[in-house]
Amino acid sequence: MDSSRVLGPPMAEPMTPLDVKVEANRCLNCYDAPCIAACPTSIDIPRFIRRIAAGDLAGSARTIMEANPMGASCARVCPTDELCEGACVYAPDNSPIRIGQLQQHATDWLIADGRLLFKPGPATGMRVAVVGGGPAGLSAARDLAVMGHAVTIFERDDLAGGLNTYGIVPFRLPVDVAVWEAEQVRRLGVDIQTGVNVGTDLPAEKLLADYDAVVIAFGMGKVPKLAIPGEDADGVWDALDFIRTAKMDGVVPGLGDTVAVIGGGNTAIDAATASKRLGANSVTMFYRRGPDRMTAYDFEIEFAKTEAVEFRFNVLPHRIIATDGRVTGLELIRTDPAGTARPIPGSEYVIPVDNVIPAIGQSKFAALLDAFGVVHEHGVVVVDADMRTNKPGVFAAGDCMFRAGASDAMVVEAAERGKTAARSVDGFLRKGAR
Ligand SMILES: Cc1cc2nc3c(=O)[nH]c(=O)nc-3n(C[C@H](O)[C@H](O)[C@H](O)COP(=O)(O)OP(=O)(O)OC[C@H]3O[C@@H](n4cnc5c(N)ncnc54)[C@H](O)[C@@H]3O)c2cc1C
Ligand code: SF4
Helix, strand or coil, rough: CCCCHCCCCCCCCCCCCHHHHHHHHHHCCCCCCCCHCCCCCCCCHHHHHHHHHCCCCHHHHHHHHHCCHHHHHHHHCCCCCHHHHCCCHHHCCCCCHHHHHHHHHHHHHHHHHHHCCCCCCCCCCCEEEEEEHHHHHHHHHHHHCCCCCCCEEEEEECCCCCCCHCCCCCCCCCCCHHHHHHHHHCCCCCCEEECCCCCCEEEEHHHHHHCEEEECCCCCCCCHHHHHHHHEECEEEEEEEEHHHHHHHCCCCCCCCEEEEEEECCHHHHHHHHHCCCCCCCEEECCCCCHHHHCHHHHHHHHHHHHCCCEEECCEEEEEEEECEEHHHEEEEEECCCCCCCCCCEEEEEEEEEEEEEECCCCHHHHHHHCCCCCEEECEEECCCCCCCCCCEEEEEEHHHHHCCCCCCCCHHHHHHHHHHHHHHHHHHHCCCC
16 A cells, blocks of 8 residues: 555655756855765765756766665655755755755656666676665665676565665655665666575575675664563554554554654654654653753654654653553653653653553664674674674675664665675675685
8 A cells, every 4th residue: 555645745745847947056066065075875966966957867866876776765864954965055054955855856757767777797606695675785785786796685574675665654755765776676686585584584504605795784673672561561562563554554553542652763753753644643752861862853853843743851651551451551750850861769640641652772683693603792793894794704784783873873874884895795705705
């Protein structure tokens, strides 16, 4: 089902042709363009904009997709005000070039056109396994195929695309855009085997033995438990399961009128806004620290406010109250307003709710990293700047190497790390290091 329609209009409507023309012609083609430096994938932004202005949408889309195999999804989901648009020379006047929307214009044209922009390189006879078909795995696979290697992606889900397909709300990123990007990679001859859970259906040891190199790109796992009483009641949803159900089915069974979302990041915002759009009357986000410590992007927070999501700060969930096995209330405890998140004894209070949606981060796949024999820190794989793990022939990219505070877990970062991993794999294989 096309849940993008069920869950309402996109956050940003596509530009009109006149808007596109005016906007593209505003770009100054800056020498030393700061927007390029601010793009993690270094898209030549003035060049793609120039091509739009000249009416060459194929050339524009090629410039984008060459640098960023996730160029269509990034056009929609990148926090552009913190990246390219934030660096644009017009930004101090609050009128940066609308780079994201121009990028969407060019990539939408490409999707509608249906052409394949790239072709596989001359075969090297080398075989590479990629574990996980999200943005990092697909980007690595795209470049490895162009370099001539035979690539197989093992993806445990039914569709490739990772969080682009299942995790980001459809009014920001429709499923069909994520699936189109994966399809571009498959059309280069990459064998995308879906429904294969590496570690369960296919042991890590077998991949290590059967392939010349392996790229680990399996992202992160479920939302961790809150570890409070009552968490198993009906009406409690892991935020990622909740968004996935909303996105794929357009409806969430048992969604009531009053929803409490726990967390202050982008996942919490997505769960809250999706709840609203699915018809919940009152949706409140509860965060353990103050507003200044929220990790969600400012534009996401502003969007949630326009969707009438409410915020409560300096509170922690303490107990979920259930009647006949179903959530009916949430006990909260206030935390130290100084921002330490330390609970204040005796400050507990109860509110009536129909659903509780924890969105407090994602767990890590430590055991699977052990099975690959790579060094990790609490499930975060350790890599050097070239995405090499400690084990020769094994590389990693994307959220599985994401360390909180080091950078943001973003699609564009996953794409860039996937490209870097591909370059390193290629160097390793061509040196005959195996
Ligand atoms: C709710 C939410 C909203 C977000 N919104 C944004 C946004 O607006 N903008 C932005 O830039 N970023 C956003 N992000 C972050 C972004 O989605 C991630 O940084 C990006 O998807 C990471 O790509 P990845 O390929 O490393 O991991 P993933 O996208 O998680 O892909 C990993 C893939 O590996 C597969 N896999 C896992 N284990 C196995 C296994 N054992 N065997 C085989 N396959 C396996 C998974 O099924 C999945 O397909 C959001 C994240 C979330 C959770
Ligand atoms: S900084 Fe702005 S004006 Fe300059 S090249 Fe980039 S998008 Fe164009």
